[in-house]
Amino acid sequence: MNSIEQFRKFADSTKYLYVGSDIYSRMISDFLSFTEGRPVYIIADENTMDAAGNRFLQFCRDESVPVAGLHRFSAEPELTSDYENVIVLKDKLSGNYCVPVAVGSGTINDLVKRTAYELNRPYAVVATAGSVDGYASDGAALLYNGLKQTLPCSAPCFICADTAVLSKAPREMTSAGYADLLAKNPAGADWLIADTVGLDFPEPDVWSMIQGNLPEWTGSPENLLKGDSDAFIRLFTGLNATGFAMQYMKRSRPASGAEHLMSHIWEMDGHTFRGKHVSHGFKVAIGSLASIALMETVLSMKPDGLQIDSALEQWPSFEEKLAAVEKHFTGTGAIDDLLKINREKYISHDELKTRLFSLKDNWGVMAEKVFGHLIPYRRYRDLLERAGCPVVPEAIGLTVEKVMETYYPAQLMRNRYTILDLAVETASLEKACSRIAESRLYLK
Secondary structure, three states: OOOHHHHHHHOOOOOEEEEEOOHHHHHHHHHHHHHOOOOEEEEEEHHHHHHHHHHHHHHHHHOOOOEEEEEEEOOOOOOOOEOHHHHHHHHHHOOOOOEEEEEEOHHHHHHHHHHHHHOOOOOEEEEOOOOOOOOOOOOEEEEEOOEEEEEOOOOOOEEEEEHHHHHHOOHHHHHHHHHHHHOHHHHHHHHHHHHHOOOOOOOHHHHHHHHHHHHHHHOOOHHHHOOOHHHHHHHHHHHHHHHHHHHHHOOOOOOOOHHHHHHHHHHHOOOEEOOEEOOHHHHHHHHHHHHHHHHHHHHOOOHHHOOHHHHHHHOOOHHHHHHHHHHHHOOOOOHHHHHHHHHHHOOOHHHHHHHHHHHHHHHHHHHHHHHHHOOOHHHHHHHHHHOOOOOOHHHHOOOHHHHHHHHHHHHOOOOOOOHHHHHHHOOOHHHHHHHHHHOOOOOO
Protein backbone atom coordinates (compact mmCIF):
# COMPACT_ATOMS: atom_id res chain seq x y z
CA MET A 1 0.00 0.00 0.00
CA ASN A 2 1.31 3.43 -0.93
CA SER A 3 2.01 5.66 2.07
CA ILE A 4 -0.22 8.68 2.53
CA GLU A 5 2.94 10.77 2.94
CA GLN A 6 3.82 10.05 -0.67
CA PHE A 7 0.60 11.79 -1.76
CA ARG A 8 1.08 14.83 0.48
CA LYS A 9 3.50 16.28 -2.07
CA PHE A 10 0.38 17.40 -3.96
CA ALA A 11 -0.77 19.48 -0.98
CA ASP A 12 0.24 23.09 -0.56
CA SER A 13 -1.71 23.79 2.66
CA THR A 14 -1.40 20.55 4.63
CA LYS A 15 2.07 20.38 6.16
CA TYR A 16 1.55 17.73 8.82
CA LEU A 17 -0.43 14.49 8.67
CA TYR A 18 -0.60 11.70 11.22
CA VAL A 19 -2.73 8.59 10.71
CA GLY A 20 -2.58 5.29 12.57
CA SER A 21 -2.30 4.16 16.17
CA ASP A 22 -0.58 5.98 19.01
CA ILE A 23 -0.56 9.24 17.03
CA TYR A 24 -0.19 11.57 20.03
CA SER A 25 3.22 10.28 21.05
CA ARG A 26 4.43 10.63 17.45
CA MET A 27 3.07 14.08 16.65
CA ILE A 28 4.25 16.08 19.66
CA SER A 29 7.16 17.88 18.00
CA ASP A 30 5.31 18.75 14.81
CA PHE A 31 2.22 19.94 16.64
CA LEU A 32 4.31 22.27 18.80
CA SER A 33 6.01 23.57 15.66
CA PHE A 34 2.62 24.12 14.06
CA THR A 35 1.13 26.10 16.97
CA GLU A 36 4.32 28.13 17.56
CA GLY A 37 3.34 28.64 21.18
CA ARG A 38 -0.10 30.04 20.39
CA PRO A 39 -3.10 28.74 22.32
CA VAL A 40 -5.55 26.41 20.62
CA TYR A 41 -9.32 26.79 20.54
CA ILE A 42 -11.20 23.50 20.28
CA ILE A 43 -14.44 23.22 18.29
CA ALA A 44 -16.43 20.00 18.63
CA ASP A 45 -19.90 18.71 19.33
CA GLU A 46 -21.01 16.54 22.22
CA ASN A 47 -20.41 13.32 20.30
CA THR A 48 -17.02 14.20 18.81
CA MET A 49 -15.83 15.55 22.13
CA ASP A 50 -16.45 12.13 23.65
CA ALA A 51 -14.93 10.34 20.66
CA ALA A 52 -11.65 12.27 20.40
CA GLY A 53 -11.91 15.73 21.96
CA ASN A 54 -11.26 14.74 25.54
CA ARG A 55 -8.20 12.75 24.52
CA PHE A 56 -6.90 15.70 22.50
CA LEU A 57 -7.56 18.02 25.44
CA GLN A 58 -5.52 15.71 27.66
CA PHE A 59 -2.74 15.76 25.07
CA CYS A 60 -2.69 19.56 25.24
CA ARG A 61 -2.46 19.47 29.03
CA ASP A 62 0.29 16.86 28.99
CA GLU A 63 2.39 18.82 26.50
CA SER A 64 1.65 22.26 28.01
CA VAL A 65 -0.23 23.48 24.94
CA PRO A 66 -2.35 26.41 26.12
CA VAL A 67 -6.09 26.08 25.46
CA ALA A 68 -7.88 29.38 24.88
CA GLY A 69 -11.34 27.89 24.89
CA LEU A 70 -13.75 25.19 23.84
CA HIS A 71 -16.94 25.55 21.81
CA ARG A 72 -19.12 22.49 21.96
CA PHE A 73 -22.11 22.34 19.61
CA SER A 74 -25.11 20.38 20.86
CA ALA A 75 -25.59 16.91 19.43
CA GLU A 76 -29.31 17.66 19.04
CA PRO A 77 -30.65 19.17 16.91
CA GLU A 78 -28.27 17.81 14.31
CA LEU A 79 -25.51 20.26 13.40
CA THR A 80 -25.81 21.55 9.84
CA SER A 81 -23.30 23.10 7.47
CA ASP A 82 -25.18 26.40 7.39
CA TYR A 83 -22.99 29.47 7.02
CA GLU A 84 -24.72 30.95 10.06
CA ASN A 85 -22.61 28.61 12.18
CA VAL A 86 -19.46 30.18 10.72
CA ILE A 87 -20.68 33.54 12.02
CA VAL A 88 -21.08 31.98 15.48
CA LEU A 89 -17.54 30.62 15.43
CA LYS A 90 -16.01 33.87 14.17
CA ASP A 91 -17.56 35.66 17.12
CA LYS A 92 -16.01 33.12 19.48
CA LEU A 93 -12.52 33.23 17.96
CA SER A 94 -12.07 36.81 16.85
CA GLY A 95 -11.02 38.14 20.25
CA ASN A 96 -7.61 36.45 20.33
CA TYR A 97 -5.11 34.99 17.89
CA CYS A 98 -5.60 31.35 18.79
CA VAL A 99 -5.31 28.31 16.53
CA PRO A 100 -8.68 26.69 15.75
CA VAL A 101 -8.78 22.91 16.12
CA ALA A 102 -11.75 21.09 14.61
CA VAL A 103 -12.62 17.84 16.36
CA GLY A 104 -15.05 16.02 14.10
CA SER A 105 -15.65 15.07 10.51
CA GLY A 106 -17.41 16.71 7.57
CA THR A 107 -19.65 19.39 9.02
CA ILE A 108 -17.42 20.57 11.86
CA ASN A 109 -14.34 20.52 9.64
CA ASP A 110 -16.03 22.62 6.94
CA LEU A 111 -17.36 25.14 9.46
CA VAL A 112 -13.96 25.57 11.10
CA LYS A 113 -12.17 25.59 7.75
CA ARG A 114 -14.18 28.56 6.50
CA THR A 115 -13.96 30.31 9.89
CA ALA A 116 -10.17 30.01 9.95
CA TYR A 117 -9.99 31.29 6.39
CA GLU A 118 -12.04 34.39 7.15
CA LEU A 119 -9.87 35.05 10.21
CA ASN A 120 -6.69 34.42 8.18
CA ARG A 121 -5.43 31.66 10.45
CA PRO A 122 -4.09 28.13 9.96
CA TYR A 123 -6.09 25.40 11.63
CA ALA A 124 -5.89 21.74 12.59
CA VAL A 125 -8.37 18.90 12.46
CA VAL A 126 -8.65 15.87 14.71
CA ALA A 127 -10.65 13.44 12.58
CA THR A 128 -13.31 11.32 14.23
CA ALA A 129 -14.60 9.32 11.24
CA GLY A 130 -13.52 8.25 7.77
CA SER A 131 -16.71 9.79 6.41
CA VAL A 132 -15.73 12.47 3.88
CA ASP A 133 -13.02 13.51 1.43
CA GLY A 134 -13.20 17.11 2.61
CA TYR A 135 -10.68 16.86 5.43
CA ALA A 136 -7.74 17.76 3.19
CA SER A 137 -9.47 19.73 0.47
CA ASP A 138 -9.42 23.43 -0.20
CA GLY A 139 -12.93 24.79 0.05
CA ALA A 140 -15.80 24.16 2.43
CA ALA A 141 -19.15 22.71 1.36
CA LEU A 142 -21.59 25.04 3.09
CA LEU A 143 -25.19 26.08 2.70
CA TYR A 144 -24.91 29.73 1.72
CA ASN A 145 -27.84 31.81 0.49
CA GLY A 146 -29.88 28.65 0.14
CA LEU A 147 -27.35 26.93 -2.11
CA LYS A 148 -25.00 24.11 -1.12
CA GLN A 149 -21.77 25.38 -2.60
CA THR A 150 -18.04 25.11 -2.12
CA LEU A 151 -16.80 28.35 -0.58
CA PRO A 152 -13.11 29.18 -0.98
CA CYS A 153 -10.78 28.49 1.93
CA SER A 154 -7.55 26.69 2.67
CA ALA A 155 -7.20 23.09 3.79
CA PRO A 156 -5.99 22.34 7.32
CA CYS A 157 -2.30 22.71 8.01
CA PHE A 158 -2.38 19.81 10.47
CA ILE A 159 -4.45 16.60 10.23
CA CYS A 160 -4.41 13.72 12.67
CA ALA A 161 -6.55 10.60 12.86
CA ASP A 162 -6.31 7.73 15.33
CA THR A 163 -7.48 4.52 13.68
CA ALA A 164 -8.89 3.37 17.03
CA VAL A 165 -11.20 6.38 16.92
CA LEU A 166 -12.06 5.92 13.24
CA SER A 167 -12.95 2.26 13.77
CA LYS A 168 -15.35 3.16 16.62
CA ALA A 169 -17.21 5.77 14.59
CA PRO A 170 -20.86 4.96 13.84
CA ARG A 171 -20.97 2.39 11.08
CA GLU A 172 -23.08 4.60 8.82
CA MET A 173 -20.39 7.30 8.89
CA THR A 174 -17.74 4.85 7.74
CA SER A 175 -20.09 3.55 5.04
CA ALA A 176 -20.74 7.11 3.91
CA GLY A 177 -17.01 7.76 3.61
CA TYR A 178 -16.60 4.62 1.55
CA ALA A 179 -19.39 5.73 -0.79
CA ASP A 180 -17.77 9.16 -1.17
CA LEU A 181 -14.42 7.56 -2.01
CA LEU A 182 -15.86 5.00 -4.43
CA ALA A 183 -17.63 7.85 -6.25
CA LYS A 184 -14.26 8.95 -7.63
CA ASN A 185 -14.75 6.19 -10.21
CA PRO A 186 -17.86 7.61 -11.95
CA ALA A 187 -16.44 11.10 -11.37
CA GLY A 188 -13.39 9.97 -13.34
CA ALA A 189 -15.67 8.72 -16.12
CA ASP A 190 -17.25 12.18 -16.25
CA TRP A 191 -13.76 13.64 -16.62
CA LEU A 192 -13.13 11.35 -19.61
CA ILE A 193 -16.39 12.50 -21.19
CA ALA A 194 -15.40 16.14 -20.68
CA ASP A 195 -12.05 15.39 -22.27
CA THR A 196 -13.78 13.99 -25.36
CA VAL A 197 -15.60 17.27 -25.96
CA GLY A 198 -12.37 19.18 -25.41
CA LEU A 199 -13.34 20.89 -22.18
CA ASP A 200 -11.25 19.33 -19.42
CA PHE A 201 -8.11 17.25 -19.96
CA PRO A 202 -7.35 14.91 -17.02
CA GLU A 203 -4.18 16.01 -15.25
CA PRO A 204 -1.90 12.93 -15.56
CA ASP A 205 -0.34 12.95 -12.07
CA VAL A 206 -3.66 13.55 -10.35
CA TRP A 207 -5.39 10.93 -12.46
CA SER A 208 -2.70 8.40 -11.62
CA MET A 209 -2.80 9.19 -7.92
CA ILE A 210 -6.58 8.86 -7.55
CA GLN A 211 -7.73 6.46 -10.25
CA GLY A 212 -4.57 4.34 -10.11
CA ASN A 213 -4.95 3.65 -6.38
CA LEU A 214 -8.73 3.61 -6.07
CA PRO A 215 -9.10 -0.16 -6.57
CA GLU A 216 -6.76 -0.82 -3.65
CA TRP A 217 -8.44 1.75 -1.41
CA THR A 218 -11.94 0.40 -2.08
CA GLY A 219 -11.34 -3.28 -2.82
CA SER A 220 -12.36 -4.90 0.50
CA PRO A 221 -15.24 -2.88 1.93
CA GLU A 222 -16.40 -5.61 4.31
CA ASN A 223 -13.14 -5.23 6.26
CA LEU A 224 -14.24 -1.75 7.30
CA LEU A 225 -17.34 -3.19 8.92
CA LYS A 226 -15.09 -5.63 10.80
CA GLY A 227 -13.07 -2.73 12.24
CA ASP A 228 -9.86 -3.73 10.46
CA SER A 229 -7.18 -1.11 11.14
CA ASP A 230 -5.49 -1.46 7.74
CA ALA A 231 -8.84 -1.02 5.99
CA PHE A 232 -9.37 2.26 7.84
CA ILE A 233 -5.88 3.44 6.91
CA ARG A 234 -6.67 2.70 3.25
CA LEU A 235 -9.98 4.53 3.48
CA PHE A 236 -8.50 7.58 5.19
CA THR A 237 -5.54 7.58 2.80
CA GLY A 238 -7.85 7.59 -0.20
CA LEU A 239 -10.10 10.31 1.19
CA ASN A 240 -7.15 12.56 2.01
CA ALA A 241 -5.34 11.87 -1.26
CA THR A 242 -8.47 13.13 -2.99
CA GLY A 243 -8.31 16.24 -0.85
CA PHE A 244 -4.66 16.74 -1.80
CA ALA A 245 -5.64 16.43 -5.46
CA MET A 246 -8.16 19.22 -4.99
CA GLN A 247 -5.51 21.34 -3.25
CA TYR A 248 -3.19 20.76 -6.20
CA MET A 249 -5.74 21.57 -8.89
CA LYS A 250 -7.57 24.32 -6.97
CA ARG A 251 -10.92 22.80 -7.91
CA SER A 252 -13.01 19.74 -7.14
CA ARG A 253 -12.97 18.03 -10.55
CA PRO A 254 -10.80 15.10 -9.27
CA ALA A 255 -13.39 14.35 -6.60
CA SER A 256 -16.84 14.90 -8.02
CA GLY A 257 -18.99 14.57 -11.08
CA ALA A 258 -22.68 14.12 -11.81
CA GLU A 259 -23.21 12.08 -8.64
CA HIS A 260 -22.25 15.03 -6.44
CA LEU A 261 -24.39 17.45 -8.43
CA MET A 262 -27.41 15.22 -7.80
CA SER A 263 -26.52 15.06 -4.12
CA HIS A 264 -26.39 18.86 -4.00
CA ILE A 265 -29.92 19.09 -5.37
CA TRP A 266 -31.23 16.86 -2.57
CA GLU A 267 -29.28 18.88 -0.02
CA MET A 268 -30.80 22.10 -1.35
CA ASP A 269 -34.23 20.50 -1.03
CA GLY A 270 -33.46 19.87 2.64
CA HIS A 271 -34.05 16.18 2.06
CA THR A 272 -34.56 14.16 5.23
CA PHE A 273 -35.48 10.56 5.92
CA ARG A 274 -37.22 9.46 9.09
CA GLY A 275 -36.76 12.92 10.52
CA LYS A 276 -33.00 13.14 9.98
CA HIS A 277 -30.75 14.58 7.32
CA VAL A 278 -29.31 11.95 5.01
CA SER A 279 -25.50 11.93 5.04
CA HIS A 280 -23.60 13.37 2.12
CA GLY A 281 -22.01 10.00 1.41
CA PHE A 282 -25.32 8.15 1.29
CA LYS A 283 -26.79 10.70 -1.11
CA VAL A 284 -23.64 10.34 -3.22
CA ALA A 285 -24.09 6.55 -3.19
CA ILE A 286 -27.50 6.85 -4.85
CA GLY A 287 -26.25 9.65 -7.10
CA SER A 288 -23.38 7.42 -8.23
CA LEU A 289 -25.70 4.56 -9.13
CA ALA A 290 -27.94 7.00 -11.01
CA SER A 291 -24.94 8.43 -12.84
CA ILE A 292 -23.62 5.00 -13.84
CA ALA A 293 -27.09 3.96 -15.00
CA LEU A 294 -27.23 7.04 -17.21
CA MET A 295 -23.73 6.46 -18.56
CA GLU A 296 -24.40 2.84 -19.42
CA THR A 297 -27.70 3.75 -21.08
CA VAL A 298 -26.57 6.79 -23.08
CA LEU A 299 -23.15 5.49 -24.10
CA SER A 300 -24.54 2.15 -25.27
CA MET A 301 -26.17 4.11 -28.09
CA LYS A 302 -24.49 3.63 -31.46
CA PRO A 303 -22.98 6.69 -33.19
CA ASP A 304 -25.58 6.39 -35.96
CA GLY A 305 -28.23 6.71 -33.29
CA LEU A 306 -27.12 10.24 -32.51
CA GLN A 307 -29.89 12.33 -34.07
CA ILE A 308 -28.11 15.62 -34.63
CA ASP A 309 -30.97 17.40 -36.42
CA SER A 310 -33.40 16.44 -33.67
CA ALA A 311 -30.97 17.53 -30.94
CA LEU A 312 -30.48 20.90 -32.62
CA GLU A 313 -34.22 21.41 -32.97
CA GLN A 314 -34.70 20.75 -29.26
CA TRP A 315 -31.85 22.96 -28.12
CA PRO A 316 -33.23 25.87 -26.07
CA SER A 317 -32.43 29.47 -26.77
CA PHE A 318 -30.34 31.42 -24.28
CA GLU A 319 -33.50 32.96 -22.85
CA GLU A 320 -35.24 29.59 -22.61
CA LYS A 321 -32.27 28.10 -20.76
CA LEU A 322 -32.30 30.88 -18.18
CA ALA A 323 -36.05 30.47 -17.83
CA ALA A 324 -35.46 26.80 -17.01
CA VAL A 325 -33.01 27.82 -14.27
CA GLU A 326 -35.62 30.17 -12.83
CA LYS A 327 -38.28 27.46 -12.97
CA HIS A 328 -36.19 25.00 -10.98
CA PHE A 329 -34.44 27.33 -8.53
CA THR A 330 -36.47 30.49 -7.93
CA GLY A 331 -37.02 30.80 -4.21
CA THR A 332 -33.93 28.84 -3.20
CA GLY A 333 -31.71 31.86 -2.59
CA ALA A 334 -29.31 30.45 -5.17
CA ILE A 335 -30.99 31.85 -8.24
CA ASP A 336 -28.50 34.65 -8.96
CA ASP A 337 -25.48 32.35 -8.72
CA LEU A 338 -27.11 29.71 -10.91
CA LEU A 339 -28.18 32.22 -13.55
CA LYS A 340 -24.57 33.41 -13.70
CA ILE A 341 -23.30 29.82 -14.03
CA ASN A 342 -25.68 29.07 -16.88
CA ARG A 343 -24.95 32.33 -18.71
CA GLU A 344 -21.31 31.26 -18.76
CA LYS A 345 -22.11 27.64 -19.57
CA TYR A 346 -24.55 28.16 -22.42
CA ILE A 347 -23.39 27.36 -25.94
CA SER A 348 -25.05 28.61 -29.09
CA HIS A 349 -26.90 26.55 -31.69
CA ASP A 350 -23.86 26.68 -33.99
CA GLU A 351 -21.48 25.70 -31.20
CA LEU A 352 -23.69 22.76 -30.32
CA LYS A 353 -23.78 21.67 -33.94
CA THR A 354 -19.99 21.61 -34.09
CA ARG A 355 -19.82 19.69 -30.81
CA LEU A 356 -22.39 17.10 -31.90
CA PHE A 357 -20.62 16.31 -35.17
CA SER A 358 -17.36 15.93 -33.24
CA LEU A 359 -19.09 13.67 -30.73
CA LYS A 360 -20.48 11.52 -33.51
CA ASP A 361 -16.99 11.07 -34.95
CA ASN A 362 -15.51 10.23 -31.54
CA TRP A 363 -18.42 8.41 -29.92
CA GLY A 364 -16.92 4.94 -30.17
CA VAL A 365 -13.58 6.03 -28.75
CA MET A 366 -15.30 7.89 -25.90
CA ALA A 367 -17.52 4.92 -25.05
CA GLU A 368 -14.54 2.56 -25.09
CA LYS A 369 -12.57 4.82 -22.72
CA VAL A 370 -15.46 5.30 -20.35
CA PHE A 371 -16.47 1.64 -20.22
CA GLY A 372 -12.83 0.64 -19.84
CA HIS A 373 -12.65 2.79 -16.74
CA LEU A 374 -16.13 2.67 -15.21
CA ILE A 375 -17.03 0.06 -12.61
CA PRO A 376 -20.10 -1.68 -14.09
CA TYR A 377 -23.39 -1.01 -12.35
CA ARG A 378 -23.83 -4.53 -10.91
CA ARG A 379 -20.34 -4.59 -9.39
CA TYR A 380 -20.60 -1.02 -8.12
CA ARG A 381 -23.88 -1.86 -6.41
CA ASP A 382 -22.28 -4.94 -4.85
CA LEU A 383 -19.34 -2.93 -3.47
CA LEU A 384 -21.70 -0.40 -1.91
CA GLU A 385 -23.83 -3.15 -0.40
CA ARG A 386 -20.78 -4.87 1.09
CA ALA A 387 -19.84 -1.56 2.70
CA GLY A 388 -23.26 -1.13 4.29
CA CYS A 389 -24.32 1.66 1.94
CA PRO A 390 -27.81 2.24 0.52
CA VAL A 391 -28.27 0.82 -2.98
CA VAL A 392 -31.87 1.79 -3.78
CA PRO A 393 -33.42 5.28 -3.60
CA GLU A 394 -36.04 4.15 -1.08
CA ALA A 395 -33.26 3.43 1.45
CA ILE A 396 -32.75 7.19 1.81
CA GLY A 397 -36.35 8.23 1.34
CA LEU A 398 -36.30 8.86 -2.40
CA THR A 399 -38.04 7.14 -5.32
CA VAL A 400 -36.77 6.11 -8.73
CA GLU A 401 -38.95 8.84 -10.23
CA LYS A 402 -37.50 11.50 -7.91
CA VAL A 403 -33.96 10.45 -8.78
CA MET A 404 -34.61 10.70 -12.51
CA GLU A 405 -36.34 14.06 -12.02
CA THR A 406 -33.04 15.25 -10.51
CA TYR A 407 -30.97 14.65 -13.67
CA TYR A 408 -31.97 17.87 -15.43
CA PRO A 409 -31.75 20.41 -12.58
CA ALA A 410 -28.44 18.82 -11.52
CA GLN A 411 -27.11 19.61 -15.00
CA LEU A 412 -27.76 23.30 -14.25
CA MET A 413 -25.75 23.33 -11.01
CA ARG A 414 -22.16 23.75 -12.19
CA ASN A 415 -20.14 24.76 -15.21
CA ARG A 416 -18.54 21.32 -15.24
CA TYR A 417 -19.17 18.89 -18.09
CA THR A 418 -20.58 15.51 -17.05
CA ILE A 419 -22.80 12.74 -18.39
CA LEU A 420 -25.72 15.03 -17.55
CA ASP A 421 -24.54 17.57 -20.12
CA LEU A 422 -23.92 14.87 -22.69
CA ALA A 423 -27.44 13.50 -22.24
CA VAL A 424 -29.02 16.96 -22.46
CA GLU A 425 -26.99 18.11 -25.47
CA THR A 426 -27.65 14.92 -27.43
CA ALA A 427 -31.37 15.08 -26.53
CA SER A 428 -31.11 11.55 -25.15
CA LEU A 429 -32.04 12.23 -21.51
CA GLU A 430 -35.76 11.51 -21.85
CA LYS A 431 -35.21 8.24 -23.73
CA ALA A 432 -32.52 7.19 -21.24
CA CYS A 433 -34.85 7.84 -18.31
CA SER A 434 -37.52 5.66 -19.93
CA ARG A 435 -35.03 2.81 -20.33
CA ILE A 436 -33.81 3.17 -16.75
CA ALA A 437 -37.37 3.12 -15.47
CA GLU A 438 -38.16 -0.01 -17.49
CA SER A 439 -34.95 -1.78 -16.46
CA ARG A 440 -35.01 -4.50 -13.84
CA LEU A 441 -31.46 -3.55 -12.82
CA TYR A 442 -31.05 0.18 -12.49
CA LEU A 443 -32.05 1.76 -9.19
CA LYS A 444 -33.89 -1.40 -8.22
